[in-house]
Amino acid sequence: MRREFSAGGVVVRRLRGEWRLAAIRPAGKENVWALPKGLIGPGESGADAAVREVAEETGIEGRLVEKLGDVRYVYTWRGERVFKVVSFFLVRYVRGRLGDVPEAFRHEVAETRWLPLADGPRLLSYKGEREMAEKALQICGARPL
Numbered sequence: 001m002r003r004e005f006s007a008g009g010v011v012v013r014r015l016r017g018e019w020r021l022a023a024i025r026p027a028g029k030e031n032v033w034a035l036p037k038g039l040i041g042p043g044e045s046g047a048d049a050a051v052r053e054v055a056e057e058t059g060i061e062g063r064l065v066e067k068l069g070d071v072r073y074v075y076t077w078r079g080e081r082v083f084k085v086v087s088f089f090l091v092r093y094v095r096g097r098l099g100d101v102p103e104a105f106r107h108e109v110a111e112t113r114w115l116p117l118a119d120g121p122r123l124l125s126y127k128g129e130r131e132m133a134e135k136a137l138q139i140c141g142a143r144p145l
Contacts, residue, residue: 001074006086007049008037008129010136011062012117013093019117019140021133022058022098023124027110032125035132037086046087054091057109059100062091068135071128088132090139 011022023033036057040049047064054062068088075082099112115123117140120133 002080002082004082004084005040005046006037006084007040007046007053008035008086008088008132009050009054009062009091010035010068010088010120010132011054011058011060011091011093012136012140013114015114019137020114021117021120021136022054022060022093023113023115023120024057024109025111025113027108029110033113033115033123034125035088035129037088047089050087050089051091055096056102056105058096058098058112059102060096060098061094063094065090065092066139068132068139071126071132073128086128088129090136 012019024036025032026034036054038053040046051062051064054060068090071086071088073084075084098114101109117137120137121130124130124133
């Protein structure tokens, strides 16, 4: 079985006193809200890949806070089963405008949106990503970032 390793970010910021998270709607997927993520490049750390993927898929820059955890699953691609591990990191918004996705990556993302972090565990489409949003919510509520 082939293995893949990816990394992604739960990007958070405070807007009008409320924690928000950056969500994407991947191209070609209706009614799907997800976290920015992608394959870890050769020689790249998971943390570096997460920050890079955030910039590529949302157009914003973030600062790594800490690792939230890993999501593991198996999927089938062209008849081959693939075991995938996605490491998620809590990322604090630094600068940029959500949706200013670089031209080279616009084909990957149909839409971006700041969602209330408290609603992330309900609004995100994938179970593992909902769990990561829940962890981020607990951290943001427990201490200043």
